[in-house]
Amino acid sequence: MILERRPVTDALAAVLVAATGKPCGTGALPLVGGKPAEPPYTVLRSLPLTLGGAPFTDQREDASTLYQVECVARQHTQAEWLADKVRTGLLGRDIRGAWLYDLSVPGWSCYARDLDLDAGTEPDPSAVIVSYVIRFQLDWTPAG
Template identity: 45%
Template sequence: MTAARLPVTRALAALVKKSTGRPCGVGELPRVQDESGEWKPASAPYTILDSLPGEFSGPPLSDWHADAAWTYQVTSVGERDDQVQWLSDRVRAGVVGRNDDGDEWAHDLHVPQARVIDRELSYDAAGEPSVSAAGAIVSYVQRFTITVTPA
């Protein structure tokens, strides 16, 4: 049985939010609750987590879909280049950072009913500025692959 993707997505979004201290939207602009309880778009900087195609593997002569390698793109968004570099550094450290001994992940990625067996940073771009009617923004893209196996 292949590990489901949604629990991995939720766990990764929670890890990005915790490790950066900034809002993380899943597939969309993150929303935050104001003092009155009303939901509104988050102010920069923030991250957006998008799902990309996955890959499947497993032991031969058994369930070759047992393991799933889910790929995600994390886009850090800010008003200045220094903001997105700072935010992307925190994303990188949160997702693939190691402890001081280098033998364990710095942050736990707990996925219900699955065991994370690998984390990989496969793409790390520089900040790209753009100007829209709302003003200037800078985005920084990183892609991570999270490999899980059923627990």
Template identity: 45%
Template sequence: MIERARVTASVQMMLATATGKPCGLGRLPLVEGRPAPLPYMVLYPQGGPVGGAPLADQSEDGRLVYQVTIVAARTDQAEWLADRALQALLGRTAAGRWQHAIQIPDVDVWGRELLVDDGVDLSDADAGVVTAVQRYTLSVTAY
């Protein structure tokens, strides 16, 4: 069975480690118990189908969607961190492997796809906050 919470926790940890910036789960991330300074990321699990194993295969498959929202003080910060998140999730080595593994015991994250990159939203720039939104699909198999 694919436990979505384990996948989500691993994606959150990988994003924070690969970008060097905090990543909250559905809310502002905390650093040492205090609100993280800008820029930071917020990860939102969006669901997606998880199917039972086909007759000839005992592995369960799923396609899980995640939204990564970048929160920054300036446009250049938002674009910089959005590029880092994109690289963290989709970057590959020369050998074709993912640069940043999403490690989950008994689950293989074998596919990653960018669904949406909305760019930077400047609607709150006067308040000193700009955001950027990206959505990704992860293809996973439990074994």
């Protein structure tokens, strides 16, 4: 089974919306009611996919996906608040160690979530739009 990206991207975008309470665009500015969303919002971008584990001819390979989340806001404090919500949504666990937000992709189990890069905001405090970049690696294995 080869991991399809679209279901992963959709599941990840749903987690971002649930965790932040704000719109999330996939690869572009999110739309709300057919119009561009006002900040704060997130933009999710899929980055390179790698396969590993079993030989290439084996359909039960593990996969690693890399995603970038851009937190877009009008102020630095707002961008940091949104980035905190994103990190909690993707990396947060409850007291039993279970993920706070499930990444549900049919046929696959996400067994590891890692922070790959936390770049913070740009250094210009007078910027009209502020962006905060975070990258996450998600590791998957076929379920069942």
